Amino acid sequence: MRRERSSASSVLVTGGAGYIGSHTVKALLEAGYDVVVFDDLSRGHPEFIQGVPLVIGELSDERALSDVFTEWKFDAVLHFASESLVGESMRNPDKYFRRNVAGGISLLSSMVRAGVKKIVFSSSAAVYGDPESVPIPETAPLRPLSPYGESKVFFERALLWYDKAYGLRSVSLRYFNAAGADPSGRLGEEHDPETHLIPLVIRAALTGEPITVFGDDYPTPDGTCVRDYIHVSDLAEAHVLALKALSEGLETTALNLGTGAGFSVLEIIKAVEEVSGKKVPYLIGERRPGDPAILVAQCARAREVLGWSPSHSSLREIVETAWRWHSREG
Ligand code: UDP
Numbered sequence: 001m002r003r004e005r006s007s008a009s010s011v012l013v014t015g016g017a018g019y020i021g022s023h024t025v026k027a028l029l030e031a032g033y034d035v036v037v038f039d040d041l042s043r044g045h046p047e048f049i050q051g052v053p054l055v056i057g058e059l060s061d062e063r064a065l066s067d068v069f070t071e072w073k074f075d076a077v078l079h080f081a082s083e084s085l086v087g088e089s090m091r092n093p094d095k096y097f098r099r100n101v102a103g104g105i106s107l108l109s110s111m112v113r114a115g116v117k118k119i120v121f122s123s124s125a126a127v128y129g130d131p132e133s134v135p136i137p138e139t140a141p142l143r144p145l146s147p148y149g150e151s152k153v154f155f156e157r158a159l160l161w162y163d164k165a166y167g168l169r170s171v172s173l174r175y176f177n178a179a180g181a182d183p184s185g186r187l188g189e190e191h192d193p194e195t196h197l198i199p200l201v202i203r204a205a206l207t208g209e210p211i212t213v214f215g216d217d218y219p220t221p222d223g224t225c226v227r228d229y230i231h232v233s234d235l236a237e238a239h240v241l242a243l244k245a246l247s248e249g250l251e252t253t254a255l256n257l258g259t260g261a262g263f264s265v266l267e268i269i270k271a272v273e274e275v276s277g278k279k280v281p282y283l284i285g286e287r288r289p290g291d292p293a294i295l296v297a298q299c300a301r302a303r304e305v306l307g308w309s310p311s312h313s314s315l316r317e318i319v320e321t322a323w324r325w326h327s328r329e330g
Contacts, residue, residue, distance in 0.1 A: 010034040010073060011243065012116075014059065014107060015080030016052070017044025019189050020122065020178055020235055024078060025050055026187065027236035033243075036072055038065070039081060048187055059103030062110065069114035076118035076243055077111060079104065085195060086126065086146045086290060093147035100151035105158060112166045118246040120239050121159060123152045123172040123254065125228075125295055134262075135298035138174070138254055145290045156254060163252045171242040171250065176228040176258035176297045178235055180318040181325035188325030189232075198229070198319065201269055202326045205278040213265050215287035218294075224265035226294040228258035231312035231321070241306040255305060258297025259313045271319045276327070 011028060015021040016037030021044070028035050035052045038059075046054070053072075057064035059081055082100045083089065089096040111119065126149030127142045144150045155172075162168040179198045181188035189199055204211040216223040238257050242250075263271070269280045302308045312318075 008032050008034045009075045009247070010036070012036050012038060012068065012072070012074045012077045013080065014038045014077065015044060015082065015122070017041060017046060017048050017054070018080055019191070020175070020232055021078075021080035022048035022050070022187050023182055023232045024080070024236040024239045025052060026182060027233070027240050028078075031240045036068065036074070038068055043191070045190055059106050060098070062106050065106060065110040066113065069110050069116070074114070074116050076120070076246060077107065077116060078120045078239055078243070079107060080122045082122060082151075084124075084148065086148045087195065087288075089146050089148035089151070090290070096147040096151045100148075101154050104155045108158065108162055108168070111168060112162070117166070117168050118243070119159070119168065119170045120242045120246070121155065121170055121172045123156055123174045124149065125174055125176045125256070125258070125297065127153045127156065127174060128295075130292040131295065134294050134296045135260055136256065136296065137298040138256055138301055160252060169246055169250065170252045171246060172254040173235070173238060173242060174254060174256045174297075175235060176230050176256070176295060178232050179229045180231040180233065180312065180321045182233060183321055185324055185328060189322065197227070197265060197268055198272070198322050199326060201272045201280055202276070202323055204282065205272055205276045205280045206327060208281060210281035210283050211269075212283050212285035213269075214285055214291060216284045218287075220264055220293055222264050222266050225291055226262035226264050226296065228260065228262050228296045229268075229313065229315065229318055230258050230310060231318050233312045234310040238302060238306060238308045241308050245306055250305065253305065255302040256297040256299050257302055257308075258299050259310050260297055260299050262294060262296040263315055267315070268319075271315050272323070275316070275319045275323050
């Protein structure tokens with residue numbers, strides 16, 4: 001039996017128990033959407049679910065997916081569920097192509113069968129690889145350096161063909177470095193193992209165990225890598241705006257989500273020291289294979305197309321909210 005829900009627009013969020021997915025569920029609920037989460041909980045957290053229906057399942061399980069589309073009627077899908085560790089993808093590409101590509105295509109098949117024709121996709125700056133110039137526009141060549149990035153490019157390209165053949169319109173949102181946490185302190189970044197810089201720098205401040213800076217001989221002002229950090233609540237807002245834009249007829253597109261400003265690894269360490277009042281011990285190590293020196297977004301298109309601009313992404317706010325989240329039991 002199909003459950004007809006309230007007159008509000010109804011959306012399926014794959015990976016809604018994860019870091020960016022759960023922050024987006026919060027923003028969707030605040031914007032009045034009805035939300036159902038589909039998540040296998042391999043990386044997601046049941047405590048991030050926020051009272052919406054949770055279907056536990058894998059994207060490769062077409063039966064489970066088709067049951068979801070039979071039980072509920074959706075206007076759109078937001079697709080976050082994905083493996084997302086660049087290093088792991090180099091060692092185990094099979095996992096990335098099976099889960100991100102095959103799993104994603106299984107989702108698209110179910111959408112086509114159910115007649116759901118709008119999708120917002122979690123893409124990544126990893127689609128660009130080592131850019132020729134920064135800031136990076138959306139028109140830059142897609143030359144990923146890892147199976148993770150390749151899986152995102154593949155899915156973006158598949159989406160173009162699903163539009164041509166089935167009229168499925170999409171917005172691929174290419175995140176730069178997602179960071180920070182919801183100000184409520186109830187949602188935040190919780191990866192195991194954690195590989196991301198800001199949580200690791202905060203951990204070093206809390207434990208006194210040094211963090212390793214991956215290389216200090218890059219062609220950047222202080223020799224360490226520069227990244228464009230964007231607050232997860234700003235990413236969440238962009239998804240809500242992308243959904244609205246699709247409902248208003250936006251054509252399939254891909255948009256960068258970043259701030260346009262870059263910070264070095266050493267600047268991040270300094271910001272954490274300032275916010276926490278603690279010293280961050282660090283060592284200088286080897287470069288991490290595949291790390292470009294500078295990744296900064298050109299983000300004018302997201303502003304033009306969605307009317308989006310980041311409002312929580314000062315480095316101070318990112319680090320303060322992340323610090324509050326990670327030190328909540330400290
Ligand atoms: N980084 C580092 N030490 C760490 C983890 C990360 O120096 O223990 C650097 C990494 O080389 C990159 C930046 O911090 O330049 C951000 O890395 P992260 O893994 O957070 O995101 P990525 O840019 O790889 O998506």
